[in-house]
Amino acid sequence: MLHRPELHGTACAVSSTHWLASAAGMAMFDRGGNAFDAATAAALVIQVVEPHLNGPGGDVPIMVYDAATGSTQVVCGQGPMPRQATPEAFRRRGLAVIPGSGLLAATVPGAFGAWMRLLRDFGRLTVQDVLEPAIGYAEDGYPLLPKTAAMIEVMAPLFRDEWTESGRTYLHHGAAPAPGARMRNPALARTYRRILAEATAGGRTREAQADAAISAFYEGFVAEAVDRFMATEEPIDSTGRHNGGLLTGDDLAGWRVPVEATVALDYRGHSVHKAGPWSQGPVFLQQLALLEGFDINAMGFGSADHVHTVIESAKLAFADREAWYGDPEHADVPLAGLLDPVYAAARRTLIGSEASDVLRPGSPDGRKPWIPPVLDVSASSGDPDWLRQLADGIPTVLQRTAAKGDTCCVSATDRDGNMVVATPSGGWLKSSPVVPGLGFPLGTRGQMAWLDEGHNNSVAPGKRPRTTLSPTLALRDGAPYLAFGTPGGDQQDQWTLNFFVNHVDFGMSPQQAVEAATFHTDHVPSSFTPRRARPLAAVVEQDGFDPAVLTELRRRGHEVQTVAPMTLGKVCATGPDSHGGVLAAASPRGQQAYAVVR
Structure with a gap:
C-alpha cells in the first residue's frame, strides 16, 4: 500500500524536498514558464526554507534535458577552490586535513550563478518572476522545519558567543526558535531585492537581466561583502581555533558557471x-x-x-x-x-x-590506484556539543542514525518534454558564519579535497573539489x-x-x-x-x-x-x-x- 498517490497530469510536474518549493515551482507555469523556470523558482525558495541544508553560498549540479534540441547537459554550480588554496597554505596553519566547517573550506559559491545560468539559457521568465517567491518567504516568514530548529538549538551557544551574525540571523532574542515558528531572514531578502534591482536595470531581455544578476553576485556587492568578511574575520572553526579564509572577491569575479x-x-x-x-x-x-x-x-x-x-x-x-x-x-x-x-x-x-x-x-x-590514508580528526568526547557538530562536516545534527548526510532536491518536467533535476547543497547554517549584510553563510565543499599531493582530488588553486551531489x-x-x-x-x-x-x-x-x-x-x-x-x-x-x-x-x-x-x-x-x-x-x-x- 502506497503512502502517497501515483501522480499523473497533462501539463507539468514538480517534485522537491519542500512543499513550499514545489508550490513555488508550479506557480511559474501559471506565468507561462517552463520546467527550467519552475526548478529555478523552487530552488531559490529552498535556499530560504531549508537553510540547514543549503543556501546561495553553496553549490549545485543541474542536469538538463532540453526538448528543443534533444540535448542533455550539466550546468555546473560547483565552484572551485580559491587561488590561494594549496596544500602548503593549509599546512602552514598546522592542518593535516581541510576543516569541515569555518572559512578555510570555502569554495566559490556556485549555486546562485548556476540557477541564473539555467534561467538565462533555458528559461522563459524573468529574474523577478523566479525570485519573488523566495523574497516573499525571506521577508514575511515561513514555518521552521523541526530539523532546522534542532540544528539551531544545538548551535545556539556558538551563535551567541562566536558566530554572532549567525545568531542575529537564526536566534530570536538569543534563543533558538521552536519548530513551526515563523522564521524570517530580512538580510537575505534585502540581498535578493538588491540583486533583483540590479538585474532589472541591466536590460529588458531575460538574458541581460540574468547576466546582470550574476554580475551583482560575483563582481558587485555580494562579492565585495564576501571579500571584506574574508579579509577581516577569523571565526572559530572545527579545529577549535580561529582561522581566516582563503577566498577573495577576485576568486568570485574570475569564475563563471560552465555548461x-x-x-x-x-x-x-x-x-x-x-x-x-x-x-x-x-x-x-x-x-x-x-x-x-x-x-x-x-x-x-x-x-x-x-x-x-x-x-x-x-x-x-x-x-x-x-x-x-x-x-x-x-x-x-x-x-x-x-x-x-x-x-x-x-x-x-x-x-x-x-x-x-x-x-x-x-x-x-x-x-x-592510490587512496590517501584517512587521518583521525574526530572531536574529543569532552568538547562542547557545538564543536563536535562542527568537527563532522555533514549538514545535519549528529545523532545515532545511519542517515546522516543530507541535502535538497528539485525535479521538474513540462508538457514539451523538458526535464531538469538538481541537488542543491552547501552554505548551510552549520557550515560557517553568516556573512554580515548578506543573510547567508559560505560553503565548505573544500573539505572533500585531499591535502596529499598527487591524487586526482588533491586541493589546487581553481580546482573543483569532488562533490557528493x-x-x-x-x-x-x-x-x-x-x-x-x-x-x-x-x-x-x-x-x-x-x-x-x-x-x-x-x-x-x-x-x-x-x-x-x-x-x-x-x-x-x-x-x-x-x-x-x-x-x-x-x-x-x-x-x-x-x-x-x-x-x-x-x-x-x-x-x-x-x-x-x-x-x-x-x-x-x-x-x-x-x-x-x-x-x-x-x-x-x-x-x-x-x-x-x-
Missing part, C-alpha cells in the same frame, strides 16, 4: 546521464555496468542475493571513486576506462558469495524518461540506484520505487570530515526485509544494521508518462518532500 556534456551509460534500454567525475555521479554508472551482468529481476526484490549483489557492486564502484575521481580540468581521470564494459566484466568477477571488507579500487588502463537523468529510446535525485551525501548514488533498479528491473511504478524499502553500505570513507568508514556495514530499513534475509546477509559476513522504517533518503522524480502526460513521485520519508502535477 558541460553529461557522462552516459546504457542500461537495459535506458540511456542514463550523470555529471562528470568532479562529482561522484559516475559511480551510479559504474554500479549499473556491474549489475548489467546479473539477472536482478530473477533474484527477487528484497532477497539476500539482491541486497548482497547491489551492496558488493557499490563497494567496487565507490572504491574507484576514492582512487580516481577529481576535476577533469586539473586531473587525468581515466573515465573511459572506468566505464569500459571489459573493465566492468573483470571487476564483476570480484563479487563473490561473501561480503568484502577490503577497499578494492581497480586499475583502468593498467594504472595503479549527484542528480540523474534517464532517456529511453532517445526520448526523455525520468529526472530524479535524493538528499543523502555519499549515499545519494546508492538510494537513487535502488530507486532506478526497483523501477527498471523489478517493474515498480516511480512512486512504488520511491517508497520501497531501501538499503546502503558505509564501506568507503565518507567524503565529509572526519571521513569515517564501516567496511562491512549493510544498513537496511527495519520491517522492509524478511528476517530470514537479514540472517542470510549476516551469514555472508555483512554487519547488518537496521534503522527505522522510511528513514533512508528522500527521492524526488518527475518525467513524461506513457500516455503523453507527466508524472511525479516524492518520498514520504521525513514527511517533507512533495510532488505536484497539473
Whole structure:
C-alpha cells in the first residue's frame, strides 16, 4: 500500500524536498514558464526554507534535458577552490586535513550563478518572476522545519558567543526558535531585492537581466561583502581555533558557471546521464555496468542475493571513486576506462558469495590506484556539543542514525518534454558564519579535497573539489524518461540506484520505487570530515526485509544494521508518462518532500 498517490497530469510536474518549493515551482507555469523556470523558482525558495541544508553560498549540479534540441547537459554550480588554496597554505596553519566547517573550506559559491545560468539559457521568465517567491518567504516568514530548529538549538551557544551574525540571523532574542515558528531572514531578502534591482536595470531581455544578476553576485556587492568578511574575520572553526579564509572577491569575479556534456551509460534500454567525475555521479554508472551482468529481476526484490549483489557492486564502484575521481580540468581521470564494459566484466568477477571488507579500487588502463590514508580528526568526547557538530562536516545534527548526510532536491518536467533535476547543497547554517549584510553563510565543499599531493582530488588553486551531489537523468529510446535525485551525501548514488533498479528491473511504478524499502553500505570513507568508514556495514530499513534475509546477509559476513522504517533518503522524480502526460513521485520519508502535477 502506497503512502502517497501515483501522480499523473497533462501539463507539468514538480517534485522537491519542500512543499513550499514545489508550490513555488508550479506557480511559474501559471506565468507561462517552463520546467527550467519552475526548478529555478523552487530552488531559490529552498535556499530560504531549508537553510540547514543549503543556501546561495553553496553549490549545485543541474542536469538538463532540453526538448528543443534533444540535448542533455550539466550546468555546473560547483565552484572551485580559491587561488590561494594549496596544500602548503593549509599546512602552514598546522592542518593535516581541510576543516569541515569555518572559512578555510570555502569554495566559490556556485549555486546562485548556476540557477541564473539555467534561467538565462533555458528559461522563459524573468529574474523577478523566479525570485519573488523566495523574497516573499525571506521577508514575511515561513514555518521552521523541526530539523532546522534542532540544528539551531544545538548551535545556539556558538551563535551567541562566536558566530554572532549567525545568531542575529537564526536566534530570536538569543534563543533558538521552536519548530513551526515563523522564521524570517530580512538580510537575505534585502540581498535578493538588491540583486533583483540590479538585474532589472541591466536590460529588458531575460538574458541581460540574468547576466546582470550574476554580475551583482560575483563582481558587485555580494562579492565585495564576501571579500571584506574574508579579509577581516577569523571565526572559530572545527579545529577549535580561529582561522581566516582563503577566498577573495577576485576568486568570485574570475569564475563563471560552465555548461558541460553529461557522462552516459546504457542500461537495459535506458540511456542514463550523470555529471562528470568532479562529482561522484559516475559511480551510479559504474554500479549499473556491474549489475548489467546479473539477472536482478530473477533474484527477487528484497532477497539476500539482491541486497548482497547491489551492496558488493557499490563497494567496487565507490572504491574507484576514492582512487580516481577529481576535476577533469586539473586531473587525468581515466573515465573511459572506468566505464569500459571489459573493465566492468573483470571487476564483476570480484563479487563473490561473501561480503568484502577490503577497499578494492581497480586499475583502468593498467594504472595503479592510490587512496590517501584517512587521518583521525574526530572531536574529543569532552568538547562542547557545538564543536563536535562542527568537527563532522555533514549538514545535519549528529545523532545515532545511519542517515546522516543530507541535502535538497528539485525535479521538474513540462508538457514539451523538458526535464531538469538538481541537488542543491552547501552554505548551510552549520557550515560557517553568516556573512554580515548578506543573510547567508559560505560553503565548505573544500573539505572533500585531499591535502596529499598527487591524487586526482588533491586541493589546487581553481580546482573543483569532488562533490557528493549527484542528480540523474534517464532517456529511453532517445526520448526523455525520468529526472530524479535524493538528499543523502555519499549515499545519494546508492538510494537513487535502488530507486532506478526497483523501477527498471523489478517493474515498480516511480512512486512504488520511491517508497520501497531501501538499503546502503558505509564501506568507503565518507567524503565529509572526519571521513569515517564501516567496511562491512549493510544498513537496511527495519520491517522492509524478511528476517530470514537479514540472517542470510549476516551469514555472508555483512554487519547488518537496521534503522527505522522510511528513514533512508528522500527521492524526488518527475518525467513524461506513457500516455503523453507527466508524472511525479516524492518520498514520504521525513514527511517533507512533495510532488505536484497539473
